Amino acid sequence: MYSEKVMDHFTNPRNVGEIENADGVGQVGNAKCGDIMKMYLKIEDDTIVDVKFKTFGCGSAIATSSIATEMIIGKSVEEAVGLTNRAVVEALDGLPTQKIHCSVLAEQAVKAAIYDYAQKNNLVIKGLENYKPVDDVHDHHDHDEDEE
Amino acid sequence: MNKRIYLDYSATTPMKKEVLDEMMPYFSEKYGNPSSIYSFGREAKQAIDVARDRLAKAVGASSKEIFFTGGGSEADNWAIKGIAYANRNKGNHIITSKIEHHAVLHVCEYLEKDGFEVTYLDVDEYGMIDLEQLKEAITDKTILITIMYVNNEIGTIQPIKEIGKIAKEKGVYFHTDAVQALGNIPIDIKELDVDIMNFSAHKIYGPKGVGGIYIRKGVKIHPFIHGGAQERKRRAGTENVPGIVGFGKAAELATQNLDSHIAHVKRLRDKLIEGIQNNIDYVRLNGHPTERHPGNVNFCFEFIEGESLLLSLDMVGIAGSSGSACTSGSLDPSHVLMAIGLTHEIAHGSLRLTIGDFTKEEDIDYVVEHLITIVDRLRQMSPLYEGVKGGK
Amino acid sequence: MNKRIYLDYSATTPMKKEVLDEMMPYFSEKYGNPSSIYSFGREAKQAIDVARDRLAKAVGASSKEIFFTGGGSEADNWAIKGIAYANRNKGNHIITSKIEHHAVLHVCEYLEKDGFEVTYLDVDEYGMIDLEQLKEAITDKTILITIMYVNNEIGTIQPIKEIGKIAKEKGVYFHTDAVQALGNIPIDIKELDVDIMNFSAHKIYGPKGVGGIYIRKGVKIHPFIHGGAQERKRRAGTENVPGIVGFGKAAELATQNLDSHIAHVKRLRDKLIEGIQNNIDYVRLNGHPTERHPGNVNFCFEFIEGESLLLSLDMVGIAGSSGSACTSGSLDPSHVLMAIGLTHEIAHGSLRLTIGDFTKEEDIDYVVEHLITIVDRLRQMSPLYEGVKGGK
Numbered sequence: 001m002y003s004e005k006v007m008d009h010f011t012n013p014r015n016v017g018e019i020e021n022a023d024g025v026g027q028v029g030n031a032k033c034g035d036i037m038k039m040y041l042k043i044e045d046d047t048i049v050d051v052k053f054k055t056f057g058c059g060s061a062i063a064t065s066s067i068a069t070e071m072i073i074g075k076s077v078e079e080a081v082g083l084t085n086r087a088v089v090e091a092l093d094g095l096p097t098q099k100i101h102c103s104v105l106a107e108q109a110v111k112a113a114i115y116d117y118a119q120k121n122n123l124v125i126k127g128l129e130n131y132k133p134v135d136d137v138h139d140h141h142d143h144d145e146d147e148e
Numbered sequence: 149m150n151k152r153i154y155l156d157y158s159a160t161t162p163m164k165k166e167v168l169d170e171m172m173p174y175f176s177e178k179y180g181n182p183s184s185i186y187s188f189g190r191e192a193k194q195a196i197d198v199a200r201d202r203l204a205k206a207v208g209a210s211s212k213e214i215f216f217t218g219g220g221s222e223a224d225n226w227a228i229k230g231i232a233y234a235n236r237n238k239g240n241h242i243i244t245s246k247i248e249h250h251a252v253l254h255v256c257e258y259l260e261k262d263g264f265e266v267t268y269l270d271v272d273e274y275g276m277i278d279l280e281q282l283k284e285a286i287t288d289k290t291i292l293i294t295i296m297y298v299n300n301e302i303g304t305i306q307p308i309k310e311i312g313k314i315a316k317e318k319g320v321y322f323h324t325d326a327v328q329a330l331g332n333i334p335i336d337i338k339e340l341d342v343d344i345m346n347f348s349a350h351k352i353y354g355p356k357g358v359g360g361i362y363i364r365k366g367v368k369i370h371p372f373i374h375g376g377a378q379e380r381k382r383r384a385g386t387e388n389v390p391g392i393v394g395f396g397k398a399a400e401l402a403t404q405n406l407d408s409h410i411a412h413v414k415r416l417r418d419k420l421i422e423g424i425q426n427n428i429d430y431v432r433l434n435g436h437p438t439e440r441h442p443g444n445v446n447f448c449f450e451f452i453e454g455e456s457l458l459l460s461l462d463m464v465g466i467a468g469s470s471g472s473a474c475t476s477g478s479l480d481p482s483h484v485l486m487a488i489g490l491t492h493e494i495a496h497g498s499l500r501l502t503i504g505d506f507t508k509e510e511d512i513d514y515v516v517e518h519l520i521t522i523v524d525r526l527r528q529m530s531p532l533y534e535g536v537k538g539g540k
Numbered sequence: 541m542n543k544r545i546y547l548d549y550s551a552t553t554p555m556k557k558e559v560l561d562e563m564m565p566y567f568s569e570k571y572g573n574p575s576s577i578y579s580f581g582r583e584a585k586q587a588i589d590v591a592r593d594r595l596a597k598a599v600g601a602s603s604k605e606i607f608f609t610g611g612g613s614e615a616d617n618w619a620i621k622g623i624a625y626a627n628r629n630k631g632n633h634i635i636t637s638k639i640e641h642h643a644v645l646h647v648c649e650y651l652e653k654d655g656f657e658v659t660y661l662d663v664d665e666y667g668m669i670d671l672e673q674l675k676e677a678i679t680d681k682t683i684l685i686t687i688m689y690v691n692n693e694i695g696t697i698q699p700i701k702e703i704g705k706i707a708k709e710k711g712v713y714f715h716t717d718a719v720q721a722l723g724n725i726p727i728d729i730k731e732l733d734v735d736i737m738n739f740s741a742h743k744i745y746g747p748k749g750v751g752g753i754y755i756r757k758g759v760k761i762h763p764f765i766h767g768g769a770q771e772r773k774r775r776a777g778t779e780n781v782p783g784i785v786g787f788g789k790a791a792e793l794a795t796q797n798l799d800s801h802i803a804h805v806k807r808l809r810d811k812l813i814e815g816i817q818n819n820i821d822y823v824r825l826n827g828h829p830t831e832r833h834p835g836n837v838n839f840c841f842e843f844i845e846g847e848s849l850l851l852s853l854d855m856v857g858i859a860g861s862s863g864s865a866c867t868s869g870s871l872d873p874s875h876v877l878m879a880i881g882l883t884h885e886i887a888h889g890s891l892r893l894t895i896g897d898f899t900k901e902e903d904i905d906y907v908v909e910h911l912i913t914i915v916d917r918l919r920q921m922s923p924l925y926e927g928v929k930g931g932k
C-alpha cells in the first residue's frame with residue numbers, strides 16, 4: 001500500500017516535537033476527521049532554520065509531515081510557501097489515491113505556520129497574499145469510485 | 149519481519165489442515181458435476197449431502213432447511229431481498245439495527261430506494277438493542293426483523309431468543325446474521341424462533357467464498373440467484389463442491405471443539421484486555437463486558453489514530469484491524485463505534501484484536517509489550533496529547 | 541468399473557495441476573483478508589490483482605472492467621437484474637433468445653413478474669438467431685439485449701459482433717453470456733460492441749464457485765451483492781482468494797494454449813461425429829455444422845431415450861449428458877432442442893458428449909464402439925423401433 005519511503009518516514013519520523021518560542025506555529029485539520037497537523041518554525045533572516053511537527057493521523061499523515069519538515073528546513077520563507085502537496089507526494093515516491101489529502105494537509109500546515117509568522121511580524125509574504133487559514137481539507141477525503 | 153502474530157480472526161481465518169485434506173480430492177479427481185447422473189457426478193452430490201448434514205447438525209437444523217451460497221454476504225442479500233420482495237403484498241417495513249454488517253445495512257438502504265421503509269434501531273453504549281424499542285417499532289406493515297447474532301466489530305451478542313419471541317408473536321419474519329456466532333457461541337435453532345440465519349465458512353477455519361443459509365420450512369422467500377435446479381431449485385449455479393465439503397468439515401470441527409475453543413480464546417482474550425487496561429492509560433474497552441464474542445478485544449486508544457497503530461503493529465508482525473476512517477478510506481469512522489456513542493475523535497483510535505485457535509499465550513505477552521511502546525510513541529507525536537501529559 | 545472416460549467438459553472440468561498449485565498457498569498460509577492493511581492482507585490483494593490482469597488479458601479488456609463473482613450464474617443474474625433495475629426509468633423491455641442458459645432465462649421470467657417485458661427470439665434449425673428479427677424486436681423501451689456467445693447444449697456460436705453493432709446503433713445495452721466461449725474460441729472484447737460479458741472458472745479447468753464479469757466503463761448497472769467495499773464497491777463479500785487466483789491461472793493457460801486446445805478437441809470432435817454418423821443409423825447432429833464449439837458433439841438417437849443411454853454409457857465408464865426430460869426430472873426435454881424445432885420424441889433421445897484437453901484419441905474409438913452396441917441394444921427394446929427395422 002505504502003512506498004518504502006513512506007514507511008521509512010512513518011517509522012522514523014524526522015523532526016518530531018515542539019519548538020519553544022517558535023516564530024510561527026500552524027495547525028490544520030481536526031480531530032473529528034481523524035487528522036491534525038501542527039508545525040512549529042524557527043526563522044532567522046527570512047530562512048527556516050528549524051522545524052518540528054506533531055501529527056494525529058494515519059501513516060501517510062505522519063510521513064507527509066515528516067518529509068515536509070525536511071523539505072523546508074534551510075529554505076527561505078518564500079520558497080517554503082511554494083511547497084506543494086504534489087512535491088510532497090513525489091518526494092515520498094507516491095501515495096495511494098485515498099491518501100492524497102494527507103499531503104494537502106502537510107502543505108496547508110506549512111502555510112499556516114508561515115502565515116502565523118507573517119501575522120506576528122506584520123509581513124506580507126509572496127504567495128500568501130490571499131491565504132486564509134483553513135482547517136478543513138476534507139473534500140479530498142472522499143475518493144471512492146462511484147457506485148453506479 | 150519474521151514474527152507473525154495474527155489477531156484478526158474475525159476478519160478471516162486460516163483453513164485448518166483437516167478441512168483442506170477433506171477438500172483436496174474434489175479439485176481434480178472427484179470433479180464431476182453434482183447435477184450429472186453418471187457415477188462420479190453422484191459422488192460429488194453425496195459429498196454435498198454430507199456437508200449439508202454436518203452444517204445442519206452444527207446449528208440444530210434439519211438438512212432440508214440448509215442451503216449453500218457463495219459467501220456470507222450473498223446469504224445476507226438473499227435473506228433480506230428474498231423476503232422483502234416475496235412479501236411485498238403484506239407490507240413494506242423492515243426493522244434492523246444501526247450496528248449491522250454492511251451486507252445487511254447496504255441492502256436495507258437499497259430497498260429504501262425501492263419503496264421499502266426501514267427502521268434502524270439504536271443500541272446502548274455496549275451495543276445492545278432495546279427490546280422495548282423493537283416492540284414499539286413493529287407496525288402492521290412490518291414484514292421482517294433483521295438483527296445480527298454477534299457483532300463483528302465489538303463482539304456484542306444480541307438477545308436473539310427474546311427477539312425471536314417478539315417476532316413470532318407479531319407474525320413477522322426474523323433473520324439473524326450469525327456469521328460471527330457460528331463456532332464461537334453455541335447455536336441451537338430448535339430453541340430459537342428464527343426464520344432465517346446465515347453463516348460464512350471462512351470465519352470458522354473453512355474456505356473463503358462459501359456461505360450457508362438456514363431457511364425455516366414454509367418461509368416465503370424468492371430465490372436470489374435464478375438459473376439451474378441446484379440446491380433444490382433455490383440457489384442456482386454449479387456447486388462449489390470442494391468449498392462446500394470444506395465448510396461442512398469446518399462446521400463439524402467447530403461444534404466438536406466448541407467448548408475447548410471458547411475456553412482457549414476467552415482466557416487469552418481476558419489476558420489481553422487486562423494487559424492493556426493495566427498498562428496503558430486513556431483506553432476504553434468497546435462492546436459488552438459479558439455478552440461478548442469470546443475472542444473479541446476492541447479498544448479505543450485516545451489521542452492516536454487507528455491506521456498508524458495498525459501500521460506500527462504490522463511492523464512488529466502483529467495483524468489487527470481498526471474502525472478508523474483513515475483505514476477504510478471513507479469519511480466517517482465505523483458506524484458501529486458511532487452507534488455506541490463514541491465521539492469521532494475517540495472512534496478514530498480504535499483497534500480490534502480477535503483471538504483464535506492458533507493464538508498462543510506468549511503472543512499476548514508480545515502484543516501487550518509492543519502496544520505499550522507503540523501507543524507511547526504515537527502519543528508523543530500527537531498534538532492532542534500535549535495538554536494531557538502535564539496533568540498526569 | 542475402472543475405465544473412466546469423461547466427455548462432459550461443458551458441464552465442468554477437472555482442475556489442472558498448474559491451477560491447483562497456484563491456489564494452494566492461499567488456503568492456510570497466505571490467508572489474509574485482502575481488505576486488511578497488514579502485510580499479508582496486501583499479499584492476498586496483490587494475488588487478486590494478478591488474477592484480474594490475467595483474465596482481462598485473456599479477453600482483451602482492461603483490468604478495471606473485470607470483477608469476480610461467485611460463479612457464472614451469479615454473474616448472469618447480476619448482469620441482467622443489475623441493468624434492468626438501474627435503467628428502469630429508460631424502459632422495461634429486454635430481448636433475449638429461446639436457447640439461453642437457465643441462469644438467463646429464469647432471470648428474465650422473474651423480471652416479467654416484476655413489470656418487465658421480454659422478447660424471446662427464435663432460432664433456426666442450427667440454433668442461430670435471426671439478425672432481422674432482432675432489429676425488428678427493438679423498441680424505444682428496449683434497455684437490454686442478452687444473447688449468449690456459445691450455446692452450452694448444441695455449441696452454436698452466435699454472431700456476437702453483428703449483434704453488438706445493432707445494439708450500439710440503437711443505444712441498447714448488450715450482454716453476452718460467454719461461459720462456454722472462454723477458452724474455446726478467441727475472445728477480443730476490444731473488437732466487439734459488448735457492454736457486459738460473463739465467465740465461469742470451472743468450465744476452463746479452474747475452480748467451481750468462481751465467476752467473472754466484464755462491465756464496460758460507464759455502463760449503468762446496480763450492484764447485485766451489497767455490503768463491503770470489495771471489488772471496488774461493486775461486488776461485496778470477502779473475496780474467494782484461492783478461487784480467484786485459480787481462475788486467473790486457468791484464464792492465462794486457456795489463452796496460451798488456445799490454438800493447440802482448439803486443434804486437439806476439434807480433431808477428436810470430428811472423429812467422434814464421423815464415427816457416430818458412419819456407424820449408427822437414424823441419428824441427427826444438433827447444432828451448427830461450422831459455427832460450433834470446437835469440443836461439442838450433440839446427437840439425437842431416434843427411438844431411444846436419453847437417460848437410458850447415459851446410464852448404459854456410465855456402466856462402461858463413459859460420462860456424458862442429455863437434454864432428455866427424464867434426466868432433468870422436468871416434464872419437457874431441453875428448451876434448446878425444442879427451440880431448434882425437434883419433436884419431443886426425437887429430443888428425448890439426445891446425447892451431448894463434450895471433449896476436452898484430457899480426452900485421448902483411443903477414448904473416441906472406445907466410445908464409438910460402445911455406442912454402437914448400446915444404441916442397438918436399447919433400440920431392440922424400443923417399441924418405436926419395431927416398425928422401422930423391417931423397412932431397413
Ligand SMILES: Cc1ncc(COP(=O)(O)O)c(C=O)c1O
Nearest residue numbers: 385386611612613641692719740
Ligand atoms: C452458458 C452457461 N451460462 C452459465 C452457466 C452457469 O455457470 P456456473 O455453473 O458457474 O454458475 C453455465 C454452466 O453451467 C453455462 O454453460
Ligand SMILES: Cc1ncc(COP(=O)(O)O)c(C=O)c1O
Nearest residue numbers: 219220221249300327348777778
Ligand atoms: C457479521 C458478518 N456478516 C457478514 C459477513 C460477510 O461474510 P462474507 O465475507 O463471507 O461475505 C461478515 C464478514 O465479513 C460478518 O462479519
Ligand code: FES
Nearest residue numbers: 035057058102474
Ligand atoms: S489522516 Fe485520515 S487518511 Fe490520512
Ligand code: FES
Nearest residue numbers: 845865866867869
Ligand atoms: S420415462 Fe421415466 S422419467 Fe421419463
